Amino acid sequence: MRVMITIQHPGHVHFFRHPIAELEARGHEVHVFARESDVAIQLLEAYDIDHEVLAGESDSLVSLAAVQATYELRLLRRARRIDPDVITAIGGVAAAHVASVTSAKSLVFYDTEHATLITKLAYPFADTISTPACYRDEIGAKQVTYPGYHELAYLHPDRFEPDPTVLEEVGLNPETSFAVVRLSSWDASHDVGHGGFDDPRAVVDRLEDAGLHVLLTAEGEPPSELASYQFETSPDRMHDLLASADVVLSEGATTAAEAAVLGTPAVYVNPLSLGYTAELEEEYGLLFEYTGDERHARGLEQAVSVIEEPAETWERRRERLLADRIDVTELVVRQVETLAQARTSGRATPVPNPDHP
Template sequence: MRVMITIQHPGHVHFFRYPIVELRDRGHEVSVFARENDVAIDLLEAYDVDHEVLAGEPGSLVSLAAVQATYETRLLRRARRIDPDVIAAIGGVAAAHVSSVLRTKSVVFYDTEHATLIQRLGYPFADVICTPACYREEIGAKQVTYPGYHELAYLHPDRFEPDPAVLESAGLAPDDPFAVVRLSSWEASHDVGHGGFDDPNEVVDRLEDAGLAVLLSAEGEPPTALEDYQFSTPPDRIHDLLAYADVVLSEGATTAAEAAVLGTPAVYVNPLSLGYTRELDEEYGLLFEHDGEDRHVRGLERAVSIVDRSDDEWVQRRERLLDERIDVTNVVVRRIESIARAHGATESTPATNTG
């Protein structure tokens, strides 16, 4: 079967990395197309994923529409040539639009309830929309749910084992306690008007006072006073660091969830709660949401309090999560295959003469 996958964000590379390999191993033709965004292309190259770049990175939200239009136009041309059985994506605006024009099938994977612009542009044109069971919006007949999170497509222990060598590359000894701090750029369409920590400098100071080394990961340029805390580990090694950290503080939901499923307690400081961040907090106690006006203060207090708690506690909580949640790569592969198979059967069925 012929499968097209579109990549428009670094997180999409992680999510589709193993499904691409499995689909190709099962004999399917998989074509991967990408738009430049942060380190997305670097990750595709690091993971040795054959791909074609169709559009550059937008310089601002204003230019995003023009870049997206270019990407969709070029994707349509490739799709006409390939004649895919299914087009798969996260969010899936381009995939859903192109599949509608060609009358092929699309499957969209998504987990972000507050990204309403993407939903309005993509959902009406998609054939199947796959969401975690904790997704809080009802989409209708197109929706298929599964007991897992996007992050378990690439961080499930059947797929990922952290490499301790990353500690040396980050300037840490094996026994050094440390925290990873992730700052968002707040430039995504669904982030406009929101914010996380009031003062990143205070975050670093409090963590150092608690005896932790601090590794900073920032979208865009970090605050000038914190440039020395920015680490230079390759983007495909970030999950190794998250796995060995004592605590992760993040303004971004994805990084917080990645840490949580790895068994590292995560403090998520952001006014926007999601179905999966809420479940990881309330059901498994591996992620701690802090929103509201005092989110900065409460988030820091939570992070400092975590340092003195037993590692066994987080191991046990992760084991329970893994017992109840699945390897999401298996869901992705099965869903893509079933939709492609159904499309192929429809295409090969001769029309019935009812005259």
């Protein structure tokens, strides 16, 4: 079969990395297309994934519309040449639109309930929408749910083993207690008007007072007075670092969830709750979500308190999570193949039993 995958964010590379390898190992053609993004393209190159960049970056909602239109037009031209059985993506605006005017089936993965612009543009055109079971919105007959998280497509222990040598790259020794702090840029379409930490400087000071070395990672430029806390490592080593940290504080949900499924306690500071962040807190106690007016102060105190817990606490909680949740790569491959078979046979799009993904 022939599959097209569209990439518009670094997280999409991580999510599809192993499904691409699995599909190619099974003899299928996989064509990867991307929109310009420094980190996403770096990751595609680091993982040696063949790809074509179809459009540039955007720096505002207005320019995003123009870039998206260019991307979709060029993706449509490729689809008419390739004649794919399935076009798949996270969010899936371009994938769903292009598939709807070709004979391809579209498979959209998503886990972000508040990204209403993306869902309004993609969902009506998609054939199948695959979401974690904890996703709070009910989409209808197109929706397939599964017991897992996007992060388990690439951080499940069957897919990932942390490499502790990353500590040498960032100038730490194995005995050093440290926190990773992730600051968001807040310029994504679903982030407009929101914010996380009141004062990143106060975050760093409080963690250092608690005896933690602080490593800062930021989308865009961090506050100038905190530039010395930024670390240098290749983007494909970030998960090695999260796995070694004592605690992770993040304005972004993805980084917080990545830490949590790796067994590193994560504090998520953001006014917007998500189905998967809530479940990681309520069911497994691996993530602590702070969304209210006092989120900055309360999140900081939680971060300081979790380092007093023994490491066995987090290991035990992660083991329970892994016993409950699936290797999402297997799900992605199965759903792509099922849709491709439906397309070639002319059958209606099947919806697998959510209890047996």
